[in-house]
Amino acid sequence: MIKRYLSFMAPIITFLLLLFAWELIVNFQNIPKYILPAPTDIFTSFLLNYSDLLRSTFITFRITFFAFMIASLLAIFIAILFSQSKIIELSLYPIAVIFQVTPVVAIAPLILIWVGLDNAEFAILILAVIVAFFPVLANTNLGIRSVEKNLSELFSLYEANRFQRLFKLQLPYALPFILTGMKTSIGLALIGSVVAEFVAGSGTSTGLAWRIIEAGNRLDVPKLFAALILLVVLGVILFLIMSLLEKILLKRWDIDKS
Amino acid sequence: MFKFNKIYKEYDAPILGPISLDIKKNSFVSILGSSGAGKSTLLRLASDLIKPTSGSIEYANNEKPNIGFVFQDPTLLPWRTVIDNVLLPAELTSKNKKLSKEKAYFWLSKVGLEGKENSLPNQLSGGQKMRVSIARAMFQDCSLLLMDEPFAALDEVSRNKLEDDLLDIWKKNELTVLFVTHSVTEAVYLAQRVLVMSSNPGKILDDVIITEKRLRDDGQQSSEFFSKINYLTNILKKEKSE
Numbered sequence A: 001m002i003k004r005y006l007s008f009m010a011p012i013i014t015f016l017l018l019l020f021a022w023e024l025i026v027n028f029q030n031i032p033k034y035i036l037p038a039p040t041d042i043f044t045s046f047l048l049n050y051s052d053l054l055r056s057t058f059i060t061f062r063i064t065f066f067a068f069m070i071a072s073l074l075a076i077f078i079a080i081l082f083s084q085s086k087i088i089e090l091s092l093y094p095i096a097v098i099f100q101v102t103p104v105v106a107i108a109p110l111i112l113i114w115v116g117l118d119n120a121e122f123a124i125l126i127l128a129v130i131v132a133f134f135p136v137l138a139n140t141n142l143g144i145r146s147v148e149k150n151l152s153e154l155f156s157l158y159e160a161n162r163f164q165r166l167f168k169l170q171l172p173y174a175l176p177f178i179l180t181g182m183k184t185s186i187g188l189a190l191i192g193s194v195v196a197e198f199v200a201g202s203g204t205s206t207g208l209a210w211r212i213i214e215a216g217n218r219l220d221v222p223k224l225f226a227a228l229i230l231l232v233v234l235g236v237i238l239f240l241i242m243s244l245l246e247k248i249l250l251k252r253w254d255i256d257k258s
Numbered sequence B: 001m002f003k004f005n006k007i008y009k010e011y012d013a014p015i016l017g018p019i020s021l022d023i024k025k026n027s028f029v030s031i032l033g034s035s036g037a038g039k040s041t042l043l044r045l046a047s048d049l050i051k052p053t054s055g056s057i058e059y060a061n062n063e064k065p066n067i068g069f070v071f072q073d074p075t076l077l078p079w080r081t082v083i084d085n086v087l088l089p090a091e092l093t094s095k096n097k098k099l100s101k102e103k104a105y106f107w108l109s110k111v112g113l114e115g116k117e118n119s120l121p122n123q124l125s126g127g128q129k130m131r132v133s134i135a136r137a138m139f140q141d142c143s144l145l146l147m148d149e150p151f152a153a154l155d156e157v158s159r160n161k162l163e164d165d166l167l168d169i170w171k172k173n174e175l176t177v178l179f180v181t182h183s184v185t186e187a188v189y190l191a192q193r194v195l196v197m198s199s200n201p202g203k204i205l206d207d208v209i210i211t212e213k214r215l216r217d218d219g220q221q222s223s224e225f226f227s228k229i230n231y232l233t234n235i236l237k238k239e240k241s242e
């Protein structure tokens, strides 16, 4: 009981102490706000700009969420195609790898031109999907391939057809793998949407990345920090939600992933 | 029921063969042999899960029978409850579609898992998992039942009870049983015919007919029973020392 309480409280207390030290150092050393603002400055800036900042947070969240959902569904669908036909797998997998290894900043300008600069949000969505896609594909593919040979034999014995095999054996077996992929992918979707927005720059989108650029240009460092912190909080919350979902869904699963 | 015609099986090296066999309909055949002799491989061949490298298998009337298989491992789906695991054959195979849920419950209680129906496999012991697998095979209306050391993980009392249940089922139904075991006593007690396999590569070393049946309760076991057990034990010993 005490141990649990400690493991919960220790990081919070450490965090508060750090904030406190930060505040003290900035004030006693007279560090200017445009170099390093004190926590109170950041908080004040947040209160002054909260409607802007929260709207941007929501926009970034929306793009991240949709990119994540689209990437996951698409990746699972393609992994299913792979499992059904070796030829499809052999022909499509290299393309997926090419997308994976190409830095998103490098293809961003191209995508922006294709969808039009006034469609920046759509371009960002596409780029975030590209970034988030691969981990789910690779893990789902791995999960389906990892189905134990004797379970597969059992299904052969019962003369299961493709669909039964897919929905009653391969996908359930792959579920823990899929969720691992999705946990990585949701963080990547956030990174993708932020990076893409940086590249899209002066477009029509006004997510958190844009707030950061804008605040940076104006040397409004407290606001920059406020946006940055919101970004981190958003990332952590998304990850926690995925972890929770994984925990709930995998209660029944007891598969050795090694 | 089926015939093996000069079957050979190779993976990287020859594993099995040549094996020629004729398994009569409604017979009960036990298979003995040292570890690695190819007993599991023989059952897989008989169930058409793997193909022989050469030779052929002929099923009676050229029609693959409805096969029940108790694998050497429990082979359960970890995300399904015990009862849903037993019901799996009814979901998958059209031949088994009409099987009722009551029958699944019946078999679970028969193997002593009453009250465990809604547990998950990872909440069961090794022997309990094996019994789920046995219940699943019995739940099917199969005409060929292949069992790979099904009772090896059980205590003696449950084992004797299940052996007698199995004999009972076999007598009352149109059922052919191939039963792999490491226990000579079990093989002789259950079967009408005992096959002994040698290893490297697996062949049928001996084919022994058991005529007289022992009753478990009657203390007066026949001398045939003991002489067959001694005979088979000696063959296995000799094979091992060669």
Ligand SMILES: Nc1ncnc2c1ncn2[C@@H]1O[C@H](COP(=O)(O)OP(=O)(O)OP(=O)(O)O)[C@@H](O)[C@H]1O
Pocket (backbone or CB within 6 Å): B011, B012, B015, B033, B034, B035, B036, B037, B038, B039, B040, B041, B042, B072
């Ligand atoms: N898929 C496979 N690939 C390669 N070799 C295999 C394969 N399956 C079985 N073997 C080999 O075939 C031989 C016989 O295996 P099998 O499982 O049939 O033996 P067994 O008689 O059932 O042994 P046990 O009593 O230990 O269960 C072994 O030497 C094994 O290594």
Ligand SMILES: [Mg+2]
Pocket (backbone or CB within 6 Å): B039, B040, B041, B072, B148
């Ligand atoms: Mg075996």
